[in-house]
Ligand SMILES: *[C@@H]1O[C@H](CO)[C@@H](O)[C@H](O)[C@H]1NC(C)=O
Ligand SMILES: *[C@@H]1O[C@H](CO)[C@@H](O)[C@H](O)[C@H]1NC(C)=O
Ligand SMILES: *[C@@H]1O[C@H](CO)[C@@H](O)[C@H](O)[C@H]1NC(C)=O
């Protein structure tokens with residue numbers, strides 16, 4: 001495939017820290033000037049409009065932006081950096097023949113097809129071509145000329161074949177990223193001789209075979225991620241040689257066997273993620289040795305034995321994810337002393353005695369996130385008034401068959417942001433004090449036996465009216481993981497604050513009316529009241545919930561007509577009022593043009609479509625996807641499981657309305673068609 005007609009649109013992401021920040025007014029930084037001069041040097045002719053010798057920001061097609069950097073001490077300085085260049089039609093080939101070029105960042109463009117194989121970049125130190133749709137195999141000869149190469153980032157493209165052994169000749173390489181491609185085969189031994197390598201990203205490929213013990217030769221390695229591949233065998237016992245290794249991530253592979261002793265004694269490892277493998281044995285960490293460990297992810301393996309009771313003696317450990325293993329049934333008493341614990345997920349681990357577990361965990365003053373879903377079958381929800389979780393922000397105890405009422409001690413969890421008690425047998429009324437939880441923005445009480453009116457205080461939930469929860473304090477730990485919609489690839493990690501604001505009271509026995517004041521909840525995205533006994537009218541004011549994406553009022557006893565004002569809900573993409581006693585005309589216009597008939601069926605007085613008579617509602621199907629299949633995956637799980645089907649839907653909607661911060665990463669690997677022009681420039685910082 002030729003590259004002749006590429007419109008070259010370079011985005012310089014500048015992963016290098018701004019070093020010398022000379023701040024000429026509106027002048028491009030000296031580094032950028034040098035890079036662009038280097039680029040121009042070998043062109044047949046100088047580019048029109050690139051005349052001014054000092055100020056590359058004034059060059060035609062070059063856009064600069066001011067970056068602020070904090071210098072040593074506290075001085076803040078601002079530098080103009082080149083953020084985009086439009087060159088018009090020009091061969092990419094030329095870019096790869098620039099003898100003085102040191103930094104080339106072509107990331108996040110629409111480049112497709114093959115890169116030129118003849119590369120002559122003797123000065124290049126930094127090469128980033130990530131997030132394009134480039135095809136073919138990786139050029140293993142690149143370091144025949146690019147001898148100085150320190151950073152090579154080819155992630156999120158469509159590269160296939162094996163990783164070339166020739167990269168082993170890039171002896172200055174410090175950072176190699178090949179993630180999110182279609183690479184397969186073994187990882188070549190030759191690359192284990194890259195003595196300077198400190199960061200290696202291989203996640204989301206199809207690499208296979210065992211991890212060679214030569215891996216221990218990478219003695220400068222700090223960060224290694226081989227998640228989402230097909231590596232197998234046991235983990236080599238070579239971690240004693242990896243004295244600088246801080247992050248080791250090998251989630252979703254086929255690793256078997258025990259955790260190697262050198263790993264469970266590593267004094268450098270701070271983050272260890274081995275979720276979704278087939279590792280076995282008891283978890284035995286030497287906390288006297290693992291002095292840096294802060295995050296431990298061992299979910300979805302075949303570990304057995306008790307939940308390790310020595311974890312509290314790992315002084316820095318704050319995140320513990322042990323879901324989906326076969327542990328004994330009790331939370332160790334020693335967890336009372338787990339001062340550093342902030343995040344604990346124990347989804348489906350066979351845990352018993354919720355009452356005992358909570359009375360232990362309340363001593364963990366730093367606990368902010370607790371996920372205990374699918375345990376404790378058919379116990380009672382502890383009603384002990386003295387339970388105190390002052391710092392708890394996320395509590396998920398779904399699908400446990402718990403009986404009793406919504407406990408009063410929750411009213412003392414004043415920092416609560418996310419609460420999921422769905423799929424239990426809780427009865428009684430929804431307490432009035434919910435309205436006072438100022439940070440609560442995700443509440444799921446669905447599928448319980450709650451009765452009575454919906455308390456009016458729920459229409460006053462502060463953080464659904466104006467955003468006031470501590471977004472400024474996102475936990476450093478990446479909590480949730482979902483696969484984005486199928487056209488996008490790569491991992492999507494989510495933090496709590498990226499959840500769609502939700503009020504789900506569906507599948508209960510609630511009576512009374514839908515308060516018109518719910519219109520106040522302008523920030524709500526998902527509002528589900530379906531399958532209750534709610535009566536009365538659908539309030540016109542619901543149209544004021546301007547961010548609403550999902551509204552399900554089906555299977556109630558609502559009467560009157562559908563308020564025409566609802567057509568103004570411009571983000572609404574899932575809507576159902578099926579199976580009520582509604583009458584009159586279905587509003588037309590807005591999003592209502594997109595809703596299927598099933599959104600309205602089961603209402604005797606409602607005209608479903610122009611062709612059918614006003615009295616014939618066809619009683620088939622449920623308006624929404626059956627939840628049956630969904631709930632095995634409850635929010636708060638470490639990966640994949642993170643998404644209830646319905647939740648996944650709301651999340652993907654969230655992308656549209658900007659609640660979530662999507663990493664734009666569209667790749668089109670099937671059709672290597674030239675894109676004529678770059679549409680939207682995506683900034684990755
Ligand atoms: C930058 O330009 C502004 C106005 O254009 C001027 O007031 C300021 O003094 C200049 N700063 C420097 C460092 O040249
Ligand atoms: C910070 O800025 C002040 C005034 O602009 C200057 O006197 C001082 O030397 C600067 N400090 C550093 C560390 O650059
Ligand atoms: C590394 O370079 C040498 C000499 O340039 C060459 O002989 C060798 O084949 C290269 N190694 C690989 C693995 O390509």
Ligand SMILES: *[C@@H]1O[C@H](CO)[C@@H](O)[C@H](O)[C@H]1NC(C)=O
Nearest residue numbers: 189190191192193214216217
């Ligand atoms: C790793 O180191 C060992 C011992 O120093 C050496 O024998 C082996 O060849 C090295 N492997 C690689 C791939 O460099």
Ligand SMILES: *[C@@H]1O[C@H](CO)[C@@H](O)[C@H](O)[C@H]1NC(C)=O
Nearest residue numbers: 261265267286287288289290
């Ligand atoms: C645990 O680590 C400490 C400190 O490194 C060491 O002295 C001790 O021997 C280790 N214990 C075991 C059982 O390996």
Ligand SMILES: *[C@@H]1O[C@H](CO)[C@@H](O)[C@H](O)[C@H]1NC(C)=O
Nearest residue numbers: 315316318339340341365366
């Ligand atoms: C508890 O959390 C606070 C704030 O995040 C932190 O400063 C403190 O070190 C933590 N305590 C422990 C024992 O880790």
Ligand SMILES: *[C@@H]1O[C@H](CO)[C@@H](O)[C@H](O)[C@H]1NC(C)=O
Nearest residue numbers: 352353354355356357359379
């Ligand atoms: C739960 O544990 C407590 C002690 O912590 C005990 O008194 C109680 O009987 C246990 N309940 C069940 C159902 O095992």
Ligand SMILES: *[C@@H]1O[C@H](CO)[C@@H](O)[C@H](O)[C@H]1NC(C)=O
Nearest residue numbers: 399401423424447507627628
């Ligand atoms: C409600 O929860 C139960 C488990 O407690 C589950 O079997 C059932 O499918 C759920 N029903 C709905 C409608 O979600």
Ligand SMILES: *[C@@H]1O[C@H](CO)[C@@H](O)[C@H](O)[C@H]1NC(C)=O
Nearest residue numbers: 438462463466467468469470
């Ligand atoms: C917003 O939060 C701040 C501090 O977290 C609090 O003082 C203030 O009252 C809150 N505002 C509202 C409207 O709840």
Ligand SMILES: *[C@@H]1O[C@H](CO)[C@@H](O)[C@H](O)[C@H]1NC(C)=O
Nearest residue numbers: 252253254276277639640641
């Ligand atoms: C776990 O790994 C298997 C393959 O090893 C994969 O098919 C599955 O999707 C993974 N599950 C999650 C939740 O990532």
